Every structure is written in structure tokens, then in C-alpha cells.
Amino acid sequence: MVRLEKGKFDDFIRSLAEDYIVYAAVTTGGKSSFKVVASAGEIDEGRLLTDRSPKEIFFPHSEVLFEYDEDGIRETEKAGKPIAVWGLRGCDVKSLAMLDKVFGTARQMPDNEMFEDPYWKRKYDNSLIFGLACNEPRSSCFCNWLGGGPHSEDASDIFVIDAGDVFLMQPVSDKGKAFIGKMTDAAGASAQDEKRAAGASVAKASGADEKKAAELASGARAMMAEPPDLDGLDERLKGIFHEDIWEEMSAKCVNCGACAFVCSTCHCFDVQDEGKGGKGKRIRIWDSCMFPIFTREASGHNPRPLSRDRFKQRVMHKYSYFVDNYGESLCTGCGRCVIVCPVGVDIREVIKRVLSFEGKGAR
Amino acid sequence: MIEELREKVKKLLAGGDVELVIGWEKGSQPLSSTPVFIDSPEEADRLVFDSTCGNNPAVYSTKDARRLVKAGKKVGVVVKGCDARSLSLYVAEKQVKRDNIVIIGVPCRGVLDSDKVEELAGGREVLEYSEQDGKITVRGKDLDLTFDAKDVLSASCLACIYPDAKEYDIFIGEARDGKPNKEQNAAIDEFEKLSSEERWKRMEEIYSKCIRCYACRNVCPSCYCNECFVDQNDPQWIGKTPEITDTMIFHIIRNLHVAGRCVECGACERACPMGLDLLLLNRKAAREVEERFGYVTGIDSGEKPAMADFREDEKQNFIMG
Amino acid sequence: MKDWQPKILAILCNWCSYAGADLAGVSRIQYPPNIRVVRIPCSGRVDPLFIMKSLQSGFDGVLVSGCHPGDCHYLSGNYVARRRFAILKPLLEFIGIEPERVQFSWISAGEGERFAEVMTKVTNDVKKIGPAKRLVKGVQK
Numbered sequence: 001m002v003r004l005e006k007g008k009f010d011d012f013i014r015s016l017a018e019d020y021i022v023y024a025a026v027t028t029g030g031k032s033s034f035k036v037v038a039s040a041g042e043i044d045e046g047r048l049l050t051d052r053s054p055k056e057i058f059f060p061h062s063e064v065l066f067e068y069d070e071d072g073i074r075e076t077e078k079a080g081k082p083i084a085v086w087g088l089r090g091c092d093v094k095s096l097a098m099l100d101k102v103f104g105t106a107r108q109m110p111d112n113e114m115f116e117d118p119y120w121k122r123k124y125d126n127s128l129i130f131g132l133a134c135n136e137p138r139s140s141c142f143c144n145w146l147g148g149g150p151h152s153e154d155a156s157d158i159f160v161i162d163a164g165d166v167f168l169m170q171p172v173s174d175k176g177k178a179f180i181g182k183m184t185d186a187a188g189a190s191a192q193d194e195k196r197a198a199g200a201s202v203a204k205a206s207g208a209d210e211k212k213a214a215e216l217a218s219g220a221r222a223m224m225a226e227p228p229d230l231d232g233l234d235e236r237l238k239g240i241f242h243e244d245i246w247e248e249m250s251a252k253c254v255n256c257g258a259c260a261f262v263c264s265t266c267h268c269f270d271v272q273d274e275g276k277g278g279k280g281k282r283i284r285i286w287d288s289c290m291f292p293i294f295t296r297e298a299s300g301h302n303p304r305p306l307s308r309d310r311f312k313q314r315v316m317h318k319y320s321y322f323v324d325n326y327g328e329s330l331c332t333g334c335g336r337c338v339i340v341c342p343v344g345v346d347i348r349e350v351i352k353r354v355l356s357f358e359g360k361g362a363r
Numbered sequence: 364m365i366e367e368l369r370e371k372v373k374k375l376l377a378g379g380d381v382e383l384v385i386g387w388e389k390g391s392q393p394l395s396s397t398p399v400f401i402d403s404p405e406e407a408d409r410l411v412f413d414s415t416c417g418n419n420p421a422v423y424s425t426k427d428a429r430r431l432v433k434a435g436k437k438v439g440v441v442v443k444g445c446d447a448r449s450l451s452l453y454v455a456e457k458q459v460k461r462d463n464i465v466i467i468g469v470p471c472r473g474v475l476d477s478d479k480v481e482e483l484a485g486g487r488e489v490l491e492y493s494e495q496d497g498k499i500t501v502r503g504k505d506l507d508l509t510f511d512a513k514d515v516l517s518a519s520c521l522a523c524i525y526p527d528a529k530e531y532d533i534f535i536g537e538a539r540d541g542k543p544n545k546e547q548n549a550a551i552d553e554f555e556k557l558s559s560e561e562r563w564k565r566m567e568e569i570y571s572k573c574i575r576c577y578a579c580r581n582v583c584p585s586c587y588c589n590e591c592f593v594d595q596n597d598p599q600w601i602g603k604t605p606e607i608t609d610t611m612i613f614h615i616i617r618n619l620h621v622a623g624r625c626v627e628c629g630a631c632e633r634a635c636p637m638g639l640d641l642l643l644l645n646r647k648a649a650r651e652v653e654e655r656f657g658y659v660t661g662i663d664s665g666e667k668p669a670m671a672d673f674r675e676d677e678k679q680n681f682i683m684g
Numbered sequence: 685m686k687d688w689q690p691k692i693l694a695i696l697c698n699w700c701s702y703a704g705a706d707l708a709g710v711s712r713i714q715y716p717p718n719i720r721v722v723r724i725p726c727s728g729r730v731d732p733l734f735i736m737k738s739l740q741s742g743f744d745g746v747l748v749s750g751c752h753p754g755d756c757h758y759l760s761g762n763y764v765a766r767r768r769f770a771i772l773k774p775l776l777e778f779i780g781i782e783p784e785r786v787q788f789s790w791i792s793a794g795e796g797e798r799f800a801e802v803m804t805k806v807t808n809d810v811k812k813i814g815p816a817k818r819l820v821k822g823v824q825k
Contacts, residue, residue, distance in 0.1 A: 029572060030478060030638050046486045051636065052574070061574060062604035136504070138488050140392065252398040254422065256581035258636045261574050274602055276741070285604050291577070293594040342582050342634030343418055344390035344397030555778070563780025563818050592733065600733055601740075608821045612736045615779065619732050622771045647778050651771050670771075673763035675753060681773045682766070683789040683802060 001205035001213070002180055004167045010040035013086070020084035020128060023057050025050045034085065043086070045162075048138055049334060053264040054092045055099060057085060058123045061261075062285040065119065065271075069279035082126035087160070090152035091143045091334035093131045095264035097155035100124055101326050102267055119284070128175060131156030135216050137224050140335030142348055145227040148332055150220035163212045168205055170213075228355060234323040236354060237316055245357050249350050250311035252343045257288035259337035259345075260314070265330045268294070289313045315350060365412055368441065368469060368535045373404040375439055381465050385423050386441035387416040393492045393501075394477045398423065412441065413494055414512060417474040419630040421449035421584045424459055437463050443471035444541075445519070445628035447528030448661025449584035452624060455664045456671075458587065468528030470536045472497065472512065473520030474629075478638055480515045483508060518642055519629025522547045529662055541662075551647050566611065572637045573610045575603065579631035579641055585621040592616060614644065622648035623669035626661045690744035690810040694719040694803070695734065697727050699757040700792045701749035707796030715800035716807040719747070726750065728761030732772045735786055739819045745785050745810035749802070752790040762790070781818055784809040 004012055016022050017038050026035040027044040033052035037043055066075045088096070103120035134141070134150035143149060153159040157176035161168040171177040183202050205213075240246075260266040270287040274280055287294055290310050296302045304310050322330035331347070338346050368386075375381045388399035388409040396415040400423075401407055420440055440450060450466055453459040480489060480499075484506055491502040500509045513521075520526075525541040528534065554562065577593070580586045592600055593613055601616075602609035625645045632641045652658055655678060658669035696702040702723050708715060720743075724730060727750025738746045748769065756762045769788050777783050787809070789802050 029568075030482070031572065048488075062606070136488075139490060251400055252423075254578075254581040256578035256634070257576040258578040258634070261576040262636055270603065272603055274604075283604055288576070291594065292590075293596065338392065340578075340636040342578050342630075342636075344392065344395045346391040349391060551778075559777075559780045559782060561780075562778065566779045600737060602821075606821065608740050608819050611779075611819065612733075612740060615775065616733050616736060619768075619772060619775065622775075644775065644779070648771055648775055651774050655770055656767070670767055673760065673767055675763065677763075677766065677770070679753070679766060679770070681770060681788065683787055683805070 001168055001170045001210060002184065002202040003205045003209055004169060004202050006165050006167065009167065013037065013040040013043070016084055016086075019081065021079060021081050022084050022086060023054075024086040037086075045087070048134060048136070048141075049089060049092075049336060049339075051262070051336075051340075053095075053262050053334075053336060054085065054088055055095060055264050055267070057083065058096065058120055058127070059099060059103070059267060059269075062283050063119060065282045065284055067279070067281040068275070078122055082128065083123055084128040084130070086130045087132040088129055088156070089132060089134055089334070090148050090150065090154065090156075091141075091332040092264050093129055093155045094143075094148055094152070094332045095334070096124065096129070098265050098326070098328070098330060098332070099267055127157075128179060129155070129157045130169075131159045131172075133159070133161040133216065133220070135162060135220050137220060138335065140338040141224065142227065142333035142335060144221075144224050144333070145230060145348070145351075146329055146331055146333045150224065151217035161213045161216060163209065163216065166209070168209050168213050169202070228352060230319075230329075230351070230355075233329075233351065233355065234320040236357075237320040240354065240357060240359070241312075241316075243357070243359055245353070245359065246308050246312045249353055250308045253290075253307055253311045253345050254343055255290045255292070255307050255310055256342065257290050258340045258342060259347075260288035260290055261286060262336040262340050264334050264336065265318075265332060289317065315347075315354075319351070364470070364535055365410070368412060368467070369407045369410050371467065371533055371535065372401060372407040372410060372439065372441075375465065376401070376407065377404045380437065381439040382436040384410075384439035384441065384467070385420045386410045386467075387412060387418065387420070390415070393489050394475060394480055410441065412469045414473060414475045414499070414516075415492070416443070417517065417630065417633045418582065419446045419449055419584045419626075419628045421446050421453065422582060422630075424450070424453060424464070437465065439465040439467050441467045441469055442528050442531070443469065443474070443628075444523065444525040444527045444529070445471075445626050446584070447531060448525065448626035449628065451530050451661040451664040452585065452626065452668070455661075455666060455668055456624075461664065465533065466528060466531040468531040468534040468538055470534075470539070471520075471523075471526045473516040473523065473526070474633070475499075475512075475515050476517040476633060483510060483515065517629045517633055518550070518640075519627050519632065522549070522627070522642075522646065525662070530664055548646070548650060550643055551650065554643060567607060569640050569643075570611045570614055571607055572639055573605060573614070574637055575605050575610065575613070576636060578634040578636060579639075580617060582630045582634040583621065584626065584628065584630070585624040586617065588620075592620075614641070618644045618648055621645065623652040623656070623658060624660055625649055688815060690718050690807060690815070691742065692719045692745040692747060692803075692806060692810060693738045693743045694721050694806075695727075695730055695746065695748045696721055696723055697750040697757075697762075698723050698725050700751040700755065701789075701799065703793035704749075704791040704795050704799040707793065708799040709796075711796045713796055713800040715803040718807045718810075719803055726756065726758055726761035727765040728756075728758065730765060730768075732768065735772070736819070739781070739785065739816060740821045742816070742820055744816045745787070745806055747787050747789065747802070747806050749789045749791050752792055755792060782813050784813050785816060 023034045024037045024043040025032050032047050032050040034054045034057050064076050066073050103117035106114040106116040109115045137150045153172050157173045159170040159172050171180040268287045269284050272283050295304045318330045372384050384401040387396040390397040454461045487506040488503050489501045493500050497512050499512050524544050527538040601612050652669050656669045730748050735746050750762045791799050
């Protein structure tokens with residue numbers, strides 16, 4: 001573990017920005033999201049969660065896949081530098097790791113070819129993720145329901161703890177270890193390379209620092225309520241697929257896409273061609289299973305015609321189908337959907353209701 | 364007040380006067396209430412009404428849930444002034460039969476804009492919320508604040524003319540008449556002072572934040588088309604990306620579709636996860652409708668809605684002479 | 685910029701303005717060649733979306749023309765249209781679209797002369813304010 005004095009945080013970000021495109025939480029017009037920053041002053045450190053999900057760093061709301069004109073097809077250019085993300089909370093780090101399972105893992109195509117998503121991979125694979133511990137989780141947080149925790153290091157390259165006037169950094173992945181290693185080396189070799197040294201003003205963390213980190217971690221964990229046992233939730237959901245309980249749970253849902261669009265793991269997309277005359281572009285955009293048009297077929301038939309069906313799909317995909325496909329729930333408990341839902345649908349209450357349901361089909 | 368409401372609802376349900384009552388119950392978040400569907404007298408104690416009841420419950424009488432219209436059963440709806448206007452509009456537009464709904468008015472003091480509360484709380488999370496005599500108290504860790512409700516009211520409420528239902532069957536307490544509100548046009552008057560260029564710039568600023576989640580449309584009581592024009596894809600009228608012109612066309616056309624039908628409840632603005640100022644255009648359209656056609660939405664369910672009507676001798680100064 | 689010619693979309697009612705355009709043509713009345721005509725069955729058919737879409741696609745101006753009040757082939761189509769445009773027009777100006785960009789007129793089948801006058805006026809109006817930039821897709825402010 002190394003320590004970075006907050007007084008040197010700006011130097012750190014500036015030097016990071018030399019090698020990376022640095023994303024961090026920025027607030028404009030009262031709403032926060034991950035944006036490219038060049039200095040520490042632009043970063044909003046007061047926020048626990050950004051209003052917009054950080055998935056858009058690697059999987060933007062709309063992304064041009066290629067452009068075409070009379071001369072042929074042109075792929076969009078790759079960014080020159082790799083991406084570094086500062087200050088992702090444990091839930092969001094985990095979300096990206098989940099999305100990597102969807103986009104980053106090669107999967108078999110019909111003609112025995114393996115396919116992986118190049119647009120995701122070229123950004124995510126070389127990225128450097130700085131996870132940031134939550135010392136004060138919100139009441140809407142429920143990461144501990146899903147195997148996460150406020151001080152979870154999982155999937156971070158470097159795990160950062162805000163310990164008052166210092167950031168304590170724990171390298172987690174090989175990439176993270178290499179980065180921290182380089183920084184400590186640079187600190188030693190400061191005489192030769194002044195600029196590097198300024199950004200790399202880290203020192204080895206003391207025993208007191210480690211103790212502080214452990215205290216913060218246990219304090220944060222204590223702030224979160226005891227989670228229910230979600231064991232067997234996926235099977236239970238399948239068991240009640242045809243029950244009336246969905247009618248009751250979805251009654252107030254108005255089927256907007258707010259939950260899906262702020263969700264850090266929802267990744268359904270639509271592909272649109274926008275062109276005029278001989279040229280145009282193919283764009284990938286976010287879509288949501290909450291919209292009636294999402295499943296409408298060319299014939300006009302819609303297999304999920306009712307609000308209830310679409311609501312059910314979202315819950316099933318998160319807590320059942322994704323478990324079948326990838327072995328874990330497609331939810332990290334960030335609680336963004338709980339915060340934004342305009343009619344106060346709380347996914348935690350839905351889960352609890354499913355767990356307590358005792359009608360036909362339940363365990 | 365709330366006890367009286369619960370008693371009335373219990374009586375309605377027990378006597379078989381209604382099958383279902385739509386109202387609000389306490390939400391899981393401190394600053395939220397959430398729509399609730401009460402179908403037995405025992406459940407009536409779940410009902411609440413305070414400044415967190417920002418949703419327009421009328422929505423559920425036409426939206427996909429369709430619990431209300433299902434089988435034409437009689438349903439009670441607990442309403443603020445604006446929500447009652449929505450119901451009157453539905454009756455005028457023949458979406459709901461007046462005999463099938465029991466309108467239960469509650470005295471409204473305006474509803475909160477949670478963004479404003481959060482701003483006052485300065486980043487500290489609100490864990491508890493209470494209100495009394497126009498004062499609101501929020502508490503949390505290192506947070507204990509009391510302020511005037513006026514400071515955190517939704518923009519729509521600050522400009523409200525009809526806080527209480529105009530057409531109702533039952534009113535809890537005494538319904539106040541509509542009264543002029545000089546705040547009503549303040550925002551648009553201010554905006555109109557800007558040059559055309561500045562106005563366009565402001566519009567771009569507002570709508571560039573949109574993420575096209577359609578929360579505004581889906582909570583809007585006046586947006587009840589079975590298929591929205593943005594969901595049409597044969598032909599597809601507008602692009603689906605958050606590109607600025609597509610986004611603006613969505614909002615402007617939605618605005619025109621609800622012109623003369625918008626009750627200015629502000630549910631859209633409160634629903635918006637990105638905090639867009641959506642009421643500015645709505646208010647402008649409503650003022651044009653009122654000035655030109657003398658029509659105010661949802662005040663008289665017997666009146667034909669403005670955009671479905673015409674008069675032969677109307678002003679037409681905008682048409683080339 | 686000196687050689688720039690505006691593109692103007694004229695949405696014309698089949699029963700009056702479109703025939704007015706015909707009359708202007710057969711009467712050999714000159715008017716600017718900047719208009720592209722779309723024929724519609726009635727001004728009441730004009731969805732504001734058509735107008736927005738035209739601007740978005742790059743037209744510098746849009747003119748909608750229907751029958752004089754009282755002359756509608758379908759009795760009341762133009763009255764309904766008039767209400768719609770009465771709200772659309774101030775709303776567009778409100779958001780910062782120049783008033784010259786979107787205009788409305790009534791032209792009957794017998795008014796070939798007037799048709800030419802209106803086209804000339806709209807073209808000159810749009811020329812004065814220059815190419816459309818607002819609400820045009822793909823154009824940065």
C-alpha cells in the first residue's frame with residue numbers, strides 16, 4: 001500500500017493525464033457523470049455515486065461503429081491513449097467487470113468463428129481502474145446483498161481509500177502493481193526526471209495508515225443493513241414466472257427507461273443507420289427492455305405487450321437469466337435505479353417480495 | 364387530514380362504492396412517496412398525503428397498467444388540484460367515463476423538488492423528512508435543517524393557480540378556488556427577454572442533458588398514445604440517439620402534442636433523472652392556448668379541448684397577409 | 685455565401701395552393717426557383733413533425749399553404765390546422781427559430797399571381813437571414 005498526500009493529488013492527476021485519457025466524476029448543472037479531466041480541480045469528490053452510470057466511458061449512449069460513403073466503409077478511429085478511470089466505487093468497478101463478460105469474452109458465432117466486441121475491448125482492455133472505497137454508503141446502496149461491499153477491491157486495478165488528508169492506494173491487479181511500482185521507482189529517481197517525480201509523490205504507507213484503512217472499512221460495513229439471503233433467487237424467480245404476483249409488483253411501473261439508462265450493468269442496445277444521400281453512419285445506442293418497441297417484431301406482434309411483461313423481463317434478466325449465462329446476478333447494488341425511479345419502484349422491495357411470496361410456484 | 368382521507372376511503376371500499384382507490388403511500392426513499400392501489404378497507408391506512416406526493420396518479424387510469432379502466436369498474440382517485448385537472452381532461456377527451464371515477468380531492472400545499480432539497484442539504488444524504496405548518500425539516504448524518512417549504516417547491520407549484528380540485532366528488536377539508544399567481548408567467552417572460560440566439564443557446568443547454576429515457580413522457584398524464592411517434596419505425600420520424608436535434612424535436616413535438624392538454628402538474632420535470640427544465644415550453648404553449656383560444660385545460664370537463672376545436676373568426680395574424 | 689440559394693419546402697394543399705402554383709405556371713408568372721413542392725390533401729394533414737423534420741434535414745425555410753378560411757374542401761381542415769400553427773409558430777420563435785423560417789399562407793386555386801408573390805416574399809425573407817443552422821442535424825452551432 002502506498003500513500004498520496006491530497007496536496008499532491010493535482011500533480012498526480014496531471015501526470016496521469018500524460019499517459020492516459022483520465023475519466024473522473026464531474027458535476028455540471030447539478031448532475032454528475034464520468035468525464036475526461038485534465039486536473040484534480042475538475043473532479044467532484046463529494047459525490048458517492050455519479051448520477052449517470054460510468055458504463056458510458058466504455059459503452060457510450062450512442063457510439064458510431066463505422067461511417068460509409070461512395071468510397072467505402074471507414075471504421076471510427078481508436079483513441080491514442082489508454083483510459084484511466086479515477087474514483088469508481090466498488091459497485092461500478094464490478095459492473096464493468098460484468099459488462100466485460102458480455103462484450104469482452106469471445107463467444108462462438110454460427111460459423112464456428114469466435115467473436116468479441118472490438119469497440120468495448122479496445123477501450124476496456126488497456127484501461128487502468130482506480131476503485132474508490134465508500135466510507136459512508138447511502139441508504140439506497142445494497143452492494144452487500146450481491147457479494148460486494150463498501151470496501152470491496154474486486155476487479156479494481158488499484159484500490160483507493162480516502163483517509164482524510166491522504167489517499168491510500170493498494171495495487172490489486174498486475175496492471176495496478178506495475179503502475180504503483182513505476183510510481184515508487186519514479187519517486188526514487190526524482191533527480192533525473194523532475195516532471196515524473198512531481199506526479200509520483202507517493203510514499204510507502206505506514207502501519208498507522210493500514211490501521212486507518214481497516215477502521216474505515218469496518219466502519220463502512222457497519223453502516224449497511226444486514227442483507228437478506230438471496231440464495232436460490234434465480235430458481236425462485238423461474239418458479240413464479242406465471243404467477244399473478246408480477247401484476248402486483250409492476251402495477252406502478254410506468255415503463256420509462258430511467259432505471260435502465262442509469263443502470264451500470266444494463267447493456268441492451270439497438271443499432272441504427274443514419275444516412276442521407278450516399279453517406280451515413282451506423283450507430284450503436286442504448287435500448288431498454290422497458291420500451292414496448294424493444295421486442296416488437298416486424299409483423300407487428302409484440303411478445304411482451306404489457307407493462308407487466310416488460311417489468312418481469314428486467315427483473316428476470318438481472319437475477320435469473322444472467323445467472324444462467326454467467327454465474328452471477330446482473331446487478332451490483334449501486335442503487336441508482338432506486339434513486340431515479342419516478343414512481344418509487346424499489347428493486348430491493350421487489351426482491352424481498354419475491355423471496356417472501358408463498359403462493360404457487362414458490363419453493 | 365390524513366385520518367379523514369383514510370376513513371373516507373375505507374367507507375368507499377367497504378360500501379362497495381369503488382373497487383379500487385389510487386393514491387400515495389410512503390416510499391422507500393425519505394423524499395419520496397409512491398403510487399399505491401388500495402382495494403380493501405384494511406389497506407387504506409397505507410395512504411399518505413404530503414409534499415412528497417409528486418406523481419400524478421391520474422396517469423394510471425390511462426397507462427398500460429389500466430387497472431382503472433379494466434372491466435369498467437368504479438375507481439377512486441386521490442388528487443391534488445393538477446391531478447384533478449387531468450381527470451377532467453380525460454372526461455373531456457372521453458378516455459374515462461365520469462361515472463366510473465370518484466374524485467377525492469386533497470388540499471395541496473405544493474410538492475417538493477427533491478433536487479432543491481438535496482442542494483440545500485449540501486451533499487449530505489437526507490435520511491429523515493418531516494413537515495409542519497409550511498416548514499420542512501430534513502435530518503441525516505451531520506444534517507439537521509429546517510426551511511420554508513416555499514424554498515424547495517417544484518417550479519410547477521410555485522406557478523400553480525389551481526392547488527385544489529375544481530371538479531371533485533369528495534374533498535378532504537375545504538377546496539380553495541383558483542387564484543391568480545403572478546409567478547405563473549415569470550419564467551417565460553424572463554426567457555422572452557433574451558435574444559433569439561440566446562434563447563436557442565439555452566434550449567441547447569437544456570436538451571443536451573437529455574438521455575432519452577422517456578420518463579417525462581411516461582409519467583405525463585396527457586401522454587397516453589398507444590404508440591408514441593418516437594416509437595414508430597415505419598417510417599421512423601426521428602433518430603433515437605441523444606443527438607441534439609433529434610432530442611429537441613422529440614421534446615418540441617411532445618410539447619405540441621400536449622399543448623392545450625397539459626395541466627402543468629410538473630410530474631415530467633420531477634421525474635427527469637437529469638434535471639431538465641421541461642416546464643418552460645409547456646407553460647409557453649399553455650399561455651398561447653389560453654390567450655388565443657381562451658381555454659384552460661382541465662377546468663371544465665364539459666368543454667371541448669382547445670386543439671380539437673376551432674372558431675371561424677379566430678385571430679390569424681401569424682398567417683401571411 | 686454570395687452565390688448561396690436557399691432551399692425552401694412548400695407544403696401545398698391539393699385543392700387550392702397546389703392548383704395556384706399550377707396557375708402561376710401556366711400563366712407564365714415568374715417566381716424564384718428555390719421551392720420544392722410537396723402536395724398534401726389538406727393543410728389539416730400537416731403534422732408539425734413534417735415541419736420540424738424539414739428543418740432538421742436542411743431546408744432553410746418551410747412554407748405551408750392551404751385554402752382560405754371557409755373554403756376547405758373538407759369543410760374544417762384548415763381551421764384545425766390554423767389552431768395547430770397558431771401554437772407552433774410562437775413556440776418555434778420562443779425556442780429561437782427565426783420567424784422567417786416557418787411561414788403560413790392561404791392561397792386559392794385562382795390566385796396564381798398571389799402564389800408567385802408569396803414565393804418571392806418567402807424566398808427573400810429566408811435569403812435575408814441566411815442559411816439555417818439551428819435544428820439542422822449534423823451542423824454545429
